[in-house]
Amino acid sequence: MTAEPIRKVCVIGAGTMGAGIAAQVANAGVPVLLLDVPARDGDRSAIASGAVAKMLKTEPAPFMSAAAAKLVEPGNIEDDLARVAECDWVIEAVIERLDIKQGLYAKLEAVKRADCAVSSNTSTIPLAQLVAGRSEAFRKSFLITHFFNPPRSMRLLEVVTGPDTDAALAGRIAHFADVGMGKSVVRAHDTPGFIANRIGTFWIQLGINEAIDRGLTVEEADAVAGPPMGVPRTGIFGLVDLVGIDLMPHLKDSLTATLASDDPYQAIARDIALIGNMIARGYTGRKGKGGFYRVNREAGKRREAIDLASGEYRPQAKPPPVRGVLKALVESKGKLGEYAWALLSHTLAYAASLLPEAAADVVAIDDAMSLGYNWKAGPFAMIDQLGARYLAERLAAEGRAVPRLLALAGDRSFYRVEGGRRQFLGLDGAYHDIVRPEGVLRLADIKLGTKPLLKRASAALWDVGEGVAALEFTAKMNTLDGEVMALLGEAIPLVASRFKALVLYTDADNFSAGANLGLALFALNIAAWGEIEKLIAGGQAAYKALKYAPFPVVGAPAGLAVGGGCEILLHCDAIQAHAELYTGLVECGVGLIPGWGGNGEMLARWQAAPGLPRGPMPAIARVFETVSVATVSKSAAEAKALLFLRPGDGISMNRDRLLFDARARALALAEGYTPPARPEFRLPGESGRVALGMAAQGFHKRGLATDYDMVVSDALATVLSGGGADPAETVSEEQLLTLERETFMRLLHEPRSIARVEHMLETGKPLRN
C-alpha cells in the first residue's frame, strides 16, 4: 500500500498517554507538536515540556533515542493551536470528558487543514458522540485511534471509523501507525470499550467477583487466571495492581453508562467495598502504596498479599500448583477448577456474543486480546482448546444462553490449517484465509506449509521464499550451543547452492540470550575443558564461515540479542532490526569476555568509524568502554550509536514486518555480492593494555568496579590491545581469534568467574564479586 507519508503530527494532551504517543511518533522519526493547556505562570508550554522532561527520566524509556526526544516540540493549545495547520495528523489524548473533547474539536476544525486527520485516543466514548455537531468535512477526517499503555511497547492499536470517515484517510493513518509506529492495527466497531477493554474489563470484574464469592485468595485466583490460561503471571489481581486500582471504578461507571442494559457486563458490574477502601487509603496499585500485593518495607521487604475478606495484609503465600491444560483445568474438582470454569466460561461466552457487534470477525477479537492484554491465545483460540461443542453443551447443561456463534461452529473449530494456510471461521459459517497485511511475513505461517530444510536440537533452516533461507534458533531463550554451530556449518553449503541469501530470524520474543551457559557450566563443572574449548573454537569458525560465505547474510533480531547472540549479528553483512532491540556484549558481567569473534568485529567497526582521532587507541578504547561494563542497547537506535548496528542497517518498527523487511534487504544485497575482505589490525600491544587498565582504575577508585571487575577487564584489554603484539606489525583476524580463545579459557578457570556464571544462572542477576 502506498499512502501519502505522515510528515508531522500534533498530539494534544501531555498526560501519560498523550506524551507516550508523542514519543512513539518521534521514535518513528516524525516531528511532533505536543500541546497541553497553558501553564498559569512562567513558560506557558511548561506542562508539555515538563512531560517531555519527565519521559527522559522514565524507565523503561518512552523514547528510543536522544534524537527522537529532540523531535518533540512542546507547546500549548492557546498559543500554538494554529500550528496544527503544519500537521498531517492530530491525536487528541485529553481527559475523558465529552464536553472538553467536543470543545477542542470545534477549535481544531477552524485551524486544521482539510487533509489533516484527527483522531481521539478515547477508550470509552463512542465516535458518534465525539463528532456530534461537527461539519461533514471534519467527520470525514475523524477516527478513533485507541493506544494502550505504554504506547512504546504495547503493540495493539484499535482503530474505529465512523460512517463518514474517509476510507483513504483512515488507511493512511493505519498505515503510518503500522509501518511507522509499529502498531498492529485491529479494526473495531464503534461500541463501548471497543474490543480489548470490553472483554478485559469483563474478565477482571468477573475474576474479582468470583474470587471473593468463592473464598479464593488472590494468589489462588492469579495462579488459575494466569499462565494456565495463557495469561501473563499477573493474572487478575496482579494486573489490576499494574494498571492502577483507581482506574477500576472509572471503567465500570463508563461501561455501565454506555453499554446496553441487557449487556452481560451490567449483571456483574458492582462496587466492591474493599476496592473503595483501598483507593481511599492510597492503595492504588504499584504506582501507589501497593495494591492487592505489596512489598512491606517495614517488615524487611516482605512480599504480602491482601486478604479479600478482611482487607488486611498478610505474607504472600506460595501459589498452588495449577495444571496447564485448559480443559483439565476447567474440569478439575475443587474451588480452583470451579473458579477457572466460572471465569473462563462467562468470558468466552461473552466474547462470542460480541460478534458482529464489536468487530467483524474472530481474528480481530483474538488479536485485540493477544496484543492488548498479552494473552497467548485469544478467546476463540481458547474455545478451540476446549472445543466449541464442549463449551456449548456445558453452557446449555447449566441452563445458560449459548451464543449464536458457538452454535454456528458446532463441531468445528474457529481456526484450522488448510493447504498450508491458516483459516478462521467467518460469521457466514464458512472458513476464510487469514490474510496478513502486505509486508507482514511470519515464520509460523511459513511453517504450516513446509518442512525445514535442516533441523537440529536447537536450530532449523527454512525456505522463506524468493530465494531466501532463514535460520532460526529454537532452544529455550534461543540460547546457542554446539548444535547451532553444527547447523550453521551444514546450512552454509546448502544456502550457497540453492539460495540467494540467508536471514537469521526467529518469531520468538527474543532473538537470543547468547551461549547456553547452563550447558557450559555443566561442562565446566565436570572439567571438560577440551569440550568447552572445542565449543569456543567451533563457534568462532562457524561465525567466520557465515561472514565469508558466498552469499549475503542479514541478521533480523528483535528483543534480546546478547553475548553470542550479539556476536553472530556482528558477523552479518547487514542487519534489519526490530526497533525494540536490546543487544550487547555482556560477557564481562559473568566474568568472561566475548569468545566468538566479537572482539575483532567490534574493533574493525570502530577502526572504520569516521570522526575518531588517529591511531589505534581511540577505537580500542571505545570498544573497551562499551564491552567492559556489559553495555546493552535499549533500542535499535541506541544499538546504532554503540556500533552494534552499522549506520546503514535497517530498523523495522513493526515486529510483524521484520522478516519481510529482512528478506528484502537480503535480496537487495544478493545482486553482485562479494564477501567482505579479511581485516588486519594494527594493535598497540602491552602499552595499550596498560592504558586501558589506567582508565579502568578510575572506575575502581570510585567504587564503580570491583576487584574482580579489574581482572576481567584486564583480560578484555589484553585481547583488544593484541596481547603481546608488536605495534609495528599487523595482527590477523586469525591471530586475534586465538588470543580471544586463550584468554576466554583462562578466565573460565577462575573461581570468581565460575561463581558469576553460576549466580546468573541461578538467580538471573549478575554477581558483583
Place this chain on the structure above:
Amino acid sequence: MQVYQAPLRDMKFVAHELHADDGFGDLPALAEFTPDLIDAVLDEAAKVAQEVLLPLNHSGDIEGCTLENGVVRTPKGFKQAYDRFREGGWCALASAPEWGGQGLPESVNKLTEEMIVAANVSFSLYPGLTHGATTALESHGSDALKQRYLPRLVSGEWSGTMCLTEAHCGTDLGLLRTRAVPQADGSYRLTGGKIFISAGEHDLTANIIHLVLARMPDAPPGVKGISLFLVPKFLPNDDGTPGPSNGVSVGAIEHKMGLKGSATCQLNFEDSTGWLIGAPHKGMEAMFTMMNTERVSVGVQGLGIGEAAYQSAVWYAKERLQGRALSGTKNPTGPADPIIVHPDVRRMLMTMRAWNEGCRALCGWVSRALDAEKHAADPEVKQRAADFVALMTPVVKAVFTDLGFETANLAVQVYGGHGYIAESGVEQYVRDARIAMIYEGTNGIQALDLVGRKLPAHMGRYLRSFFHPVSGFIAERKGDAELGKLVEGLEKAFGALQLATATIAEKGMADPEEAAAAATDYTRLLGLVAIGFCFAKAAFVARDRIAAGSAEPGFYRAKLVTARFFFDRLLPQVSAAFGAIKAGKGSMMALAAEDF
C-alpha cells in the same frame, strides 16, 4: 579363623599423609587434635576392638539374641563389653563436647568406626544407633528435650533407635501409618507398629530412647506429612532415673541372615507418650540430617568387614598347605606350599587388599570434607566441602558396601570348603556384610540419589568439588617419569567418567528413566575413579617418601604395588560400567512386565 589387627599404619597414612593437599586446608577449630593425640586415640581404639569386641564376634553370631517374656537378651559378654566400651568413653567419641562428647574429628572418628565394625559389626550397632539418634536430636530437638536426653545418650547410659520402617513401607516412607495424636500438654500419644528396629530392645542400657516417624491427624498425605517424635521406653523421672513404662513393647525379634548379635525388633507403640522433634510434618528433613552422616558410616561397615575378611584370608593362605608353586617349591620341608603362592589366590588377596586400602583412602578424603563442612572458616571452602560430601555420600555408601560384600565373599573362596563351614568364621562376614547394601537406603536408592539429585543440582556444582581436583592432578602429574603411566590410566578412566556424566545429564533431562537405568553403573564408575585418584595420590606420596629415605620403605613399597595392582587389574572395570551406561535403557526396559 577370624583374624583382625587394626591396620594402624595405613590408617595413620590416611589420617596424616595422604590428604594433606586436599584443598580444605587446616581447620583451626580442630587444632587441639594433634597428630600425637590422634595416634593415641587410634592405638587405644585398636586395643578395644581387638581385645574386647573381636572375641565376641563369632560367639555372638552363634548364640544370637533371644526374646523371652518380652525381654531381649544380647549374646553372652555383650553387656560386659558394652560397659567397658562406655566407661572407656567410646560412646561419646564423636559427639559434641557441649553434651559430654569428645568432639573427635570425623577424619579420626571414621577410622575408629572402621576398627569397631571390623571387630564386631553386630555390637557396633548398639552405640551406632545411639549416635544417629543423638545427631537428629541435637540438630532438630527443642532445648528442653536436648537437656533431658542428650547427656545420657551421649554418655551411652541410655541408647537410642531410629524407628522408620513399617511392615508395608520401607523405601517409600510416605505410606507409613503410625499415628501421633496431640495432647493438651504439648506431648503426643503414638500408636502403631514398627519393624526392623535395630537395638529396639536389649539389656545393655537402663533406658532406650526411640526416635519414631509418625503421622499427625491433620497431616498431608505422603512424605510431606511425616513428623519425628522422641518416645522413651521408660518415661524418665526428673532425677533422670527411668520411670514408668511407656507402652513400647517387643512383638518379636527377627531371625536374620546375619548381624545375629544385634537385636532387630518388631516394636509396638500403644498410646506411648512422645514429643515432637523439629517442625510438624518435617520429620523427613530431621531424619535426613542424621541419615546422611549415617550413610557414610554404613559405607564404613563394608570397609571394616572387608578388612577383617582380608586379614582372615591372608592368615589362612599362609597356613593352608596345598599343591606346589608353579614357579618351583617354596616350602621344601613341608608336604606342600602355602596356598598364598598360587596366582589365583594372589588375585583374590590383592583384590581384597586394594579395595580395602582404596576405600579407606577415599573415606579419609570424605571425612576430611565432613570436618571442613562443619569447621572451615572460609565460606567458599565450607561450601565446597559440603558439595563434596553431598556428592560422595551415596558413592561411599553404595560402593563400599558392594565391595565389602565382594571382599567377604572372596575370603570364603580363599578358604575353599572350609570357608563354607561356620567354624571358619569367614562365612559370617558374608552374611554380616550383606545387610549394609540394603539398609539406610538400598544401594539402588543411593545410585538414584547420585544421578537424580546430586548430579544435576546447581547445574553440576557438586561435581566440581571432585572433578576439578582430579583434572588438576592429572594435568600436573601426567608427565611424571616414574608414575606418568599410572596418571595416564587415571586420565583415561576420568575421561570415561566425564563422558558418562555428560551422557546421563543429557539423556536424563529428556528421559528420567535413562538416568535411572544408568544409576548403579554410574555410581560404581564414579567410585572406581575416586578410588583410582586416591591410589594415584598415594603412589606419589609413597614414591616421594621412599626417595626421601623413609625409615619405613616397606610400607611405601607395598603401597606402590597395591596401587599398581589397582590400576592394572581393577580400574579397567571402568570400561564395563561405561559400556553399560552407553547402552542405555533399551534392552533393560524392553520386556513387558508380564513377559517376566
